[in-house]
Amino acid sequence: MEEEHYSIYRINFIHDRIDVLDSSLDDHTDYHQVLGDRIIRRLNLLFQLATDFEMKQFTRFKHPIIDENIRQYRSQLLFYGLYHEINEIKKLPGGLEAHRRRMYAILVV
Structure with missing residues (x-):
């Protein structure tokens, strides 16, 4: 979250993707490409460690911006x-x- 702008990254195992929800009406595709590449690997490792590596890996999931x-x-x-x-x-x-x-x-x- 930054000021009035926030993003939600929702791990969607049903469709093997990470749904990116963005509160802004502006196009933030480049922003989420950089941010997603940075945090998705870290989140994946965190979830793997927390579940003794039993959780499905999601580092290769696409992360489209969902218009919602x-x-x-x-x-x-x-x-x-x-x-x-x-x-x-x-x-x-x-x-x-x-x-x-x-x-x-x-x-x-």
Whole structure:
């Protein structure tokens, strides 16, 4: 994150790629090419060490910039974290608890 600009690198094992989400409307292809080449090797090594080298290597994955509504992505992450079945919070704050069962059904489907 730099000032109002931020990027998310999402390891996508389903499609063997690293999805790059960028909050800026400007073209940052060159920026992400340099940054991706630098950090993806380091992240891969970190994940390999943390999982005793059992995790699939992702250093050769392509890393395209995904045109995605970043606000929608952030709200999806919040939604997923709040209503996922392994969320150990017994009672959610405010009016969120009433939606847990309905949201869980949507996540499972």
